[in-house]
Amino acid sequence: MDTMYWEDNTLFLLDQTKLPIEVKYVKLKTYEEVAEAIVSMKVRGAPAIGAAAAYGMVLGVMGYRNDQNLEVYLKNVYETLKNTRPTAVNLFWALDRMWKKYLEVKNQTFEEIANALLNEANSIFYEDIELNKKIGAYGLEVVPENASILTHCNAGALATAGYGTALGVVRAAFEAGKLRKVFADETRPLLQGARLTAFELLEDGIDVTLICDNMAGYVMSLGLVDLVVVGADRVTANGDVANKIGTYSLAILAKEHGIPFYVAAPYSTIDLNLTSGQDIPIEERNPDEVRKIGDRLIAPPRVKVFNPAFDVTPAKYITGIITDRGIVRPPYKENIKKLFGGK
Numbered sequence: 001m002d003t004m005y006w007e008d009n010t011l012f013l014l015d016q017t018k019l020p021i022e023v024k025y026v027k028l029k030t031y032e033e034v035a036e037a038i039v040s041m042k043v044r045g046a047p048a049i050g051a052a053a054a055y056g057m058v059l060g061v062m063g064y065r066n067d068q069n070l071e072v073y074l075k076n077v078y079e080t081l082k083n084t085r086p087t088a089v090n091l092f093w094a095l096d097r098m099w100k101k102y103l104e105v106k107n108q109t110f111e112e113i114a115n116a117l118l119n120e121a122n123s124i125f126y127e128d129i130e131l132n133k134k135i136g137a138y139g140l141e142v143v144p145e146n147a148s149i150l151t152h153c154n155a156g157a158l159a160t161a162g163y164g165t166a167l168g169v170v171r172a173a174f175e176a177g178k179l180r181k182v183f184a185d186e187t188r189p190l191l192q193g194a195r196l197t198a199f200e201l202l203e204d205g206i207d208v209t210l211i212c213d214n215m216a217g218y219v220m221s222l223g224l225v226d227l228v229v230v231g232a233d234r235v236t237a238n239g240d241v242a243n244k245i246g247t248y249s250l251a252i253l254a255k256e257h258g259i260p261f262y263v264a265a266p267y268s269t270i271d272l273n274l275t276s277g278q279d280i281p282i283e284e285r286n287p288d289e290v291r292k293i294g295d296r297l298i299a300p301p302r303v304k305v306f307n308p309a310f311d312v313t314p315a316k317y318i319t320g321i322i323t324d325r326g327i328v329r330p331p332y333k334e335n336i337k338k339l340f341g342g343k
């Protein structure tokens, strides 16, 4: 199942807010529609957000009406897409890559510019699938035989252009016959684990058991988890990791139980501009996401809510970072620079 695909100058996007009940693709023909899809999380997951934004830049160019300076107009498209969500660095990495491509071809004909940007968006999309398969291949090294893996949120094909990062490791282990089962945290408040990871793994015939987030510690204490593998929205130069809210707690639980805790991420999620996780902007979302499950109110409507969508796991809790260029282990600052310094 594709997270998105491009056809007839249209971005067809799987509306993930409808999953797992309904598999529905929305047709996006403007950059504003792409921006709305990112904000409302019809598309979500760091690499998927980046790819969608890249296609948003293409739709922006195709919507140009020659009524103003093209560069001024396109910069506005870039800023609109950039301002959708603040934490996943892949969004900014993809937009900057598209802008760089525009600057390379800006003196060519309009049609050549549009084609160049579409080619770049396609490159971002298809490259991501290859990056994830490399992550899966490297990740095999850390998966024991007959492994039980616990994961959080959804860092699968639905969070990327395909195959997944954390679930890329799960898929590679499954394909290699090393996987016994997966425990999937439901991941309140938006339930990406229950709605997306459970759906995705069942579709692939992978043994998955859904648990509430507050059950993870007990499941670990029963000796049912061999390792934890999660995704990332941003990895800083010292190895700190921003990921879905609840990841930090999981990392501390894993440390307490002596369970290896791995983060899976492509190079496009590494942000060398930030020295530590303290610098990562953490998105706070609509309080009703916590007060409700879907449309059903589960708390007093007037109750105050704090709804950070991500947290930061300090590098000291991370056993290794599984990337498309190999597994990065401590000392992270030195080893991340060695592997990604030239990006």
Ligand SMILES: CSC[C@H]1O[C@H](OP(=O)(O)O)[C@H](O)[C@@H]1O
Residues within 6 Å of the ligand: 044, 045, 046, 047, 152, 153, 154, 155, 156, 159, 160, 165, 166, 192, 230, 231, 232, 233, 243, 244, 245, 309
């Ligand atoms: C492979 S990146 C997936 C990453 O993105 C998710 O956040 P969201 O669903 O809010 O976009 C979560 O942090 C996942 O680990």
